[in-house]
Amino acid sequence: MAETRNASLAAWMAARQMSAAELADAVNGAIAGFTGRLGTTSERTVFRWLSGESRWPQERQRRGLEIVTGLPATALGLLPRGRFRPVPALEDADVRRRQFLGAVGTAVAATPLPLASARPSRVGTGDVIRLRDDVERLVAVDAERGGNGLEQAALDGAAEALRLQQQSATQRVRRGLFSLASDFTATAAWSLIDAGRLDGADRHLDRALTLAGLAQDSEMTMQVWNFRAMLARQRRDYAQAVASAQAAQATGIARRSPLHASLAHARTAVGLAHGKDARAALRCLGRAEDALAKADLREPRSTWIAFYGPAELYSLAAIVRDVAGHPGPAEAAAHHALAALPEGYRRNRAHTTARLALAQLHQGDVEEACATGTTVFSIMAGTPLPGRLQQLLGDFQRELITHAPSARATRAWIDRHQTEWSSL
Template sequence: MAERNQCLAGWMARHQMTAGELADAVNDAIAVFAGRRGRIGERTVFRWLSGENRWPQERQRRALERVTGLPATALGFAPRTRKESDVRRRRFVGVVAAGTTAAALPLPLPAAPASAAGPPRVGTGDVIRLREALDGLAAQDAAHGGHGLEHAALAKAAEALALQQQSATQRVRQRLFALAAAFTATAAWSRIDAGQLDGADRHLDRALMLAGLAQDSEREMQVWNLKAMLARQRRDYPEAVAASRAARATAIARRSPLHASLAHARTAVGLAHAGDTRAALARLGRAEDTLDKADPTQPRAAWIAFYGPAELYSLTAIVRDLVGHPAQAEAASHRALAALPPAYRRNRALITARLALAQLHQGDIEHACATSEHVFTTMAGTPLPGRLRQTLGDFQRELIARAPARIAAEWSDRHRIEWSRP
């Protein structure tokens, strides 16, 4: 029995692509270097996925590589024999020498050539190209913070909306609406992370409308999650709880334990801020139980890639500190730092700042000041996001209230430049 091609299946799952859509994208890619579209269908893709066809025809492989930006071997394909591999490699080198190297390049994938019947068709290749751009913004956010991404995100949202006005299938149109919603939500997040709250509501309302046009509950939950965070920063805790509950009511949260867990945790934070300790801790327990049911190996959208044990420990630390359990908050912060992937530099700095606060709330002033030093070393060379500066502002105010004046003044003088740098 043939072994299923998990590499190709995983790539399709990450890009939310059906067999028919991959076939369309490959056919469009074939048109780029062959002059007319290919004729493969879903059945061919199913044979690739099942492992029945372990080495597609040469032009199909070239088209797959163009669509995905990956070599065929990275997609789980392998030639049957060394001899066949050598022959095909010589043919490929000859083609490259003839000047057709474009077939080996990664996305973007051009649309099929225009015909007399109408304008160029917008296809799956355009969707993939925009999704790669969205993933790139998510990577920048993880490393440096979301501040500064607003302009780029809005430009990509406009591009997605412009494309959906062209000739495209209904499925592609919906995906472009969903991408426009995601880019617009990213623009809102850029303002939230920068602490520039004016204008974020406008972006989020538009993102929610676009998600509705896309009929995409994943994007709807993304927006409600950000609305909860925005309301919390504005200290409108009833609205923060209401937005978190709206996130829990989305279809994606009802069927995905991962999304449900995030919604429960966000609700817990809002309730803790509102002073409802019992309900906050109960909701936190729901978040933990639900996350245990999530499959960490399943592909996920870029916007929720950050959520897992580390982020839940971080939110637990916030809740525990707010309800008056600083020792438990400190322990949760340490767990968060231990579990956090290295790529999440901004999150590491935020967790460290909250760890310092939890230590300060226990009266461990020297330890708290030493911990806070790591915030600046973690973000060295990068301006501090607004949310991080706000957390450090909370630390400074608490330090002034709890520590001898000399210690508070020394801390403020030492970090005045880093803390206030825009």
């Protein structure tokens, strides 16, 4: 998008990959919802808002814009001429995540996440925006407590997107809804993968890949292959993990975007390391680091890959280096990951902490490893441990017993682990 004087509105549109024509269409649909007649907002109207030529839209357009974005007009950089313009109030992802989690509270752990229900009668870009916000809510809960329990909410979102797709009149909106259906369905698969319930994930991923094809969306295709690589690794099918990660590398988005390429190379490195090809794994890890160095981390990105950046790459590097037989560099990478990890990613913090404990154990630091491993329970206090994390802690205990079966720290860890396990 070209440079604009209204950076707040431009940032909101860029974060949702929305063109001026699409925003105009969404605003007109919102106006129809409260007046019964489509609005007359045009692509040129939106360009005037972006350029600052029109600082205060007419009342119907302001109201429609606020319905579409969920934000007051002033937070979008719009204000009558001559008045003081406040600092833009657009919230970053962490702020939105904390507000959502605070509002939902503990009830979300036991009930499906509610999806948006208020919709205008005309299916259009506004529906795509609302469903995209629902995906963001699911991702926020996953980052905080893990994906367990989100499967049904995600499948409900996919069903809604497909229902609306049948009513849509434009090809652009239909593709957007197919893409969202793919995103929701992949999220349902991820819920099972993170919970350690692997049997049903294949079916969801097959469906998500088909929907991504119907949407002609290479980014959703990459998301599916990324999850397939993770699923295969949990099944210890490392050849398939590598093949899936390489399929992610071959997607159009990975060829265009250094950020996506970095994740695909890192996922390949993890599969190769577990497959006992340490040299190839370290080469792939180097490619992932080189690609990430070329990525502009300030650019808006899709919700599913919002987690990826220096912290996640350090975390994956800790896995690769430890499995490749280099626990010292693995420990250093895990420390770097924890230092860089955003506050809201509690599940990721617990997982990386468990990897740190393994790296310490592999260096013979039994007491330190046990102390580190114990902090995982504190990090996840009040939330059931996701299945993947339970599996990782089980691996840690088995290796602990192998390395130091009679150590006092080992006995203390086993007692704590059994106590925590009995409370799940």
